[in-house]
Amino acid sequence: MSTVHQEHGTEERILAAARRVFIRKGMAGARMQEVADEAGINKALLHYYFRDKQRLFEGVFKGSADQQFSCIWNSFTDSPDLFDAIERFVAAYMERMLEDPLLPLFIAQEMNRDPEGLRAFIDRGESSRQRFLRLVEEARTKGSIIDIEPRELLVNMMALCAHPFVARPMLTHIHGMNDEAFRRMILKRRKTVPEFIIRSIRA
Amino acid sequence: MSTVHQEHGTEERILAAARRVFIRKGMAGARMQEVADEAGINKALLHYYFRDKQRLFEGVFKGSADQQFSCIWNSFTDSPDLFDAIERFVAAYMERMLEDPLLPLFIAQEMNRDPEGLRAFIDRGESSRQRFLRLVEEARTKGSIIDIEPRELLVNMMALCAHPFVARPMLTHIHGMNDEAFRRMILKRRKTVPEFIIRSIRA
DNA sequence: CGCAATATTAACCATTTGGTTAAAGCAACC
DNA sequence: GGTTGCTTTAACCAAATGGTTAATATTGCG
Incomplete structure (x- = not known):
């Protein structure tokens, strides 16, 4: 302006x-x-x-995209340990999204409506993303995790974080949860999701 | 009619x-x-x-919801082995959604817009869902998998399946993929996602 | 104060959009 | 061939909606 x-x-x-x-x-x-x-x-x-x-x-959208992308990445800026980074990322994501549970779906929806026009807005956390990928690559060559493609691990981590928010109406209905129960479920996942991931990749 | x-x-x-x-x-x-x-x-x-x-x-919506829910569940109707069931479910989901990649986002979007009104449409695969949960519970008591809540495993599995479709515009942009590359990524995940899950839960 | 610039509003406008109506096609059937 | 009942269409309508305008209120300032 x-x-x-x-x-x-x-x-x-x-x-x-x-x-x-x-x-x-x-x-x-x-x-x-x-x-x-x-x-x-x-x-x-x-x-x-x-x-x-x-x-x-x-x-x-600009503010919202920043919130979902760059904002989250900063959570683990200087963590040299992959497992620790995963824990921090998941915790930061869950806590942040609990404040705006509709954000992930909103971003996905609008990116789908106008990918060309909104493309530019989601490039923010790129450097942090790269750093994460390198952290995975290191751990892989070091042999501290199994042989998994860094990008694939990232997609899986994002999936496990974001999906409950995207699918919230289905989950709450199927499991008969109210808002408070949903919140508790997310807070539990803040712990269990990193464990789920790490169990799968630990060498 | x-x-x-x-x-x-x-x-x-x-x-x-x-x-x-x-x-x-x-x-x-x-x-x-x-x-x-x-x-x-x-x-x-x-x-x-x-x-x-x-x-x-x-x-x-009725047809689409059926497609995403009940239709998929039938894939593993009579599999007594959990790991096998997981593999079949993931494969069925990926293959089905490759035909309509926008379906998961569409369902999520509309369920969010009118949860009350559309609630009824997503109850279809309920019995198959229950069967899956029981399969997990059995495996847990039998000790063939670690101690994980069946619902949590189901949410994780759904997450790993659905998220790439929901986040497709972001993924294709960030990873510089075209439609064909996206398709290949999904086909690869049809194999790697079950492996990722099973590695994490195997006792 | 009085004046210029900014902020805010009520009324208005053009277009889009979901939905209707009345008439025209068109098939089967006597 | 004409009548009957389903199908399809062109034209139309009212409400909703994004956006504008011109006038009014408010603020800062010499």
């Missing part, structure tokens, strides 16, 4: 409201009026701060 | 077209006109066969 906007916190209020609405309903299902209502302002003011729906969405 | 509809395959054509559009765009993003175009018919004819968007959607 090059414009000055010497505002009264309004832009932040709008963004926060938009975030809630977009994450709940998705770009296609979200309504500008609903965002305005949730922010407690006039609809025209949305267009004053963010020219159109697309730009408002991008403002929201 | 209690009405007779002595049609010319039109209802099926509509459903197939609706399926493609809804799965691609989701309920909120799909347009009745687009479905009509894709089916090569007039928009009013949609409402002749399926009264409104909601019912057309339900027609699509």
Whole structure:
């Protein structure tokens, strides 16, 4: 934003409201009026701060993607031990996503709707990702883990972390869980998922 | 459908077209006109066969949910060996989803949009699910696998199967894959995922 | 204060979109 | 051939929706 906007916190209020609405309903299902209502302002003011729906969405998506990607990676920035890194990553992911359980599904949904346009937003944690892959590669050559492709391990780890959030409505229904039970399940997984992974890869 | 509809395959054509559009765009993003175009018919004819968007959607969702749930479970109906059951399930899931890679995300998306209303549609594979859980429980008491909660193992297995499809746009971008490379990755996982799981749970 | 710039709103507009209607095709059947 | 009942269509409609405009309120400042 090059414009000055010497505002009264309004832009932040709008963004926060938009975030809630977009994450709940998705770009296609979200309504500008609903965002305005949730922010407690006039609809025209949305267009004053963010020219159109697309730009408002991008403002929201950028922050959300950062939250899911770069933010998480920083959790294990300087861990030299792979097992320790895995534990930290999983714990950071679970705890962070418990605050916004719809985030993983939202990201997946929107990336699927407009891969070309949103591609740029998810490149943030790239360096940390590379570091993780190297950590796996080292452990592999060192022989402290079995022979597994680093990328594959990463995908598996992400899968075990993200899926319960993506599939939450199914899980809660099938297992007859309420929100609190879901939360407990995630907190349990914070412990069991790293164990599950490490059991599988330990040499 | 209690009405007779002595049609010319039109209802099926509509459903197939609706399926493609809804799965691609989701309920909120799909347009009745687009479905009509894709089916090569007039928009009013949609409402002749399926009264409104909601019912057309339900027609699509019912079939899709069956495909993802009950259909898969039948793969290992009568396998008495847990490890064998896991291998079969994963293989069936991967192969089936390769035909409709957007299906898992679609189901998750819509279940999140309207959990109450769609809840009923996902109860299909319940008996097979129970059988799987019992198989795990047996193996656990028998001591052929480590001490793991059956439900947890099931969630992990589903996670490892479904996540690559849900996160496909991210994966293909980050790893610089095209559709064919994605397909190869899934086919590789058909082998490595069961191995990953079994390594982790084998006593 | 008074003025300029920014912030906010109510009313309005054009387009999109789900859905309807009434008429036209078209098949079978007498 | 015409009548009857299902199928298909073009034209139409009302509501919803993204976006604009012009006027009003508010703030900072000389």
